[in-house]
Amino acid sequence: PTANMLEPLIADSIDMVRKCVMYGLGINKSPASIPVLIKSLNDESFVVRLTAYDALVSIDSIAHTQIVAAMTNSKDQREHVLLLRLAGQLGISEAKNRIQESLLDSVSTVRGWAVWSLVRVGDKTAKSRIEKLSKFEQDVFVLSQIGEALSYLSTSKSDE
Numbered sequence: 001p002t003a004n005m006l007e008p009l010i011a012d013s014i015d016m017v018r019k020c021v022m023y024g025l026g027i028n029k030s031p032a033s034i035p036v037l038i039k040s041l042n043d044e045s046f047v048v049r050l051t052a053y054d055a056l057v058s059i060d061s062i063a064h065t066q067i068v069a070a071m072t073n074s075k076d077q078r079e080h081v082l083l084l085r086l087a088g089q090l091g092i093s094e095a096k097n098r099i100q101e102s103l104l105d106s107v108s109t110v111r112g113w114a115v116w117s118l119v120r121v122g123d124k125t126a127k128s129r130i131e132k133l134s135k136f137e138q139d140v141f142v143l144s145q146i147g148e149a150l151s152y153l154s155t156s157k158s159d160e
Helices: 002-010 015-028 031-042 046-073 077-089 093-102 108-118 126-134 140-155
Strands: none
Touching (some): 015 031, 015 046, 031 077, 046 077, 108 140
């Protein structure tokens, strides 16, 4: 019910109003608000996008299935990047295939966050995939994520 009550405010022209709606939906943690939060990952305002992201993090496992579905259907790069990062931050193993596909994306931001996420979802092939990518990757951001990911793998228990 809360998501429905706040729906008119989601389209408000003032980004701080939309941000407050996202914040409230995050506090409410209602499964009904997950589609609205995911859609807001593509808001024109970064403040709204990041607040929606944080709200989805707070909802966590209840949102996993819908996050994976959104990753599959995402047409927008901005939304896709945030969904990739969410999948990694929340450790959504069901997102592995989509993350692996994103390693080959033409957009460097997508590849970089795919690297970051792959090592966090328990993918046993992560190290070899990332090392393979490092052989031909040119982008500075992606290379930095590769270095961080290999470091993460060498210090985490998930690699054992």
